[in-house]
Amino acid sequence: MSQNVQTLVGIGLYTPAEAGRLINVRSAKLRRWLQGHEANGKHYSPLWKSEIDLDDGKAYLSFRDMLEARVASSFIENGLSAKKLRRAIEIAQQVVGERPLATKWLKTDGRSVFLQVAESEAEEDGEPECLDLFRSQYAFARVVKDSLRDIQFDGIYPTAWWPQGEKAGVLIDPARSFGKPIEKETSVPTEHLASAVRTEGSVELVAKMWDVPVRAVRRAVAFEQKLSEPALAA
Template identity: 35%
Template structure:
């Protein structure tokens, strides 16, 4: 895994960790980011160390949006075309993780739909673009962008546990309780050690009861995905 100097403020996730958080099969995620015999869709931010690949927080957000697009039936060919246009217009290697793409990028969508003839893209951008607005709004609901550069800087992975966030500036991007900064894994482990006594864990770690409950629920879901 990349060393601390390489990941400071950027977050770091192994492929299995990222796949679990994103609810994407590891093999699919690896092919999107690293190719694995085919042309990759995204550009990895972090160089591999000791033969181990890792994704940055920015890559995580890119895959999150790529998953949304694939869920809407948009082809990888069209996504590559859209990224090429967006990279040129927005002057960034990671347009899916930039606010401007998600707020002012309708022209990029329209240009891609016209160039590729992808029926799903045409449907999304046709007429008043209402379907496109719904897709973008759904994505922006969970992702926050910084004020200066407009780059993604916070992700709430579950609407059911709104306290849980991933922030590349804190704990190397691990899932944490947003208010206190305590990692969800620590709170969930403490709850198991205390025999499920939520109030005791909350007192020991000086966090609200809701922080313990949401952390435990979040980690339980993560472990279920790992087992699957």
């Protein structure tokens, strides 16, 4: 079923290019993950179904879709094959339901994928107890990388994200500005403030025009500048 703007409030809306810029993943790769693709005469189905369907044949990501893609990319960067990732998603769906990559319990060490299911206070080293999704047994994932850093959760599901860390002062909240990055103190989208500075040539002037603190404008400009620096993942 297609969606309208009203139904997208609190979900977030990103094109593959917008999401790719935020999570440092190529937009073409995001489209393949969401729409499936053909390779060497074989069809590969989507890794998961996007929450967004505008009925125009194009791919879009919700806030949770974007974070799932960020986790998927991180897993692959840590050495997990796309085939194993696809299988891990299928198994995890049986354990936690739909959208398992959008929970804070899914982790990897590059060889397997683990679903953290309990905190084991009895363990001397304090390691979380994890279920190995490929071996269907419990293990202690000592070397896993937490892919969901700088994310706020309501229970196990993400509600907001500090894309460059909380100290940078920029928040992505799907319930505000359709999930566009906003400066934390003013809630103004960073792209608006940074664009105004490029046009006016003065941080102080833009702060006066928008009636916001100079520090807020500087945070927005710094965020947008840093966002354009990293090379996209292959």
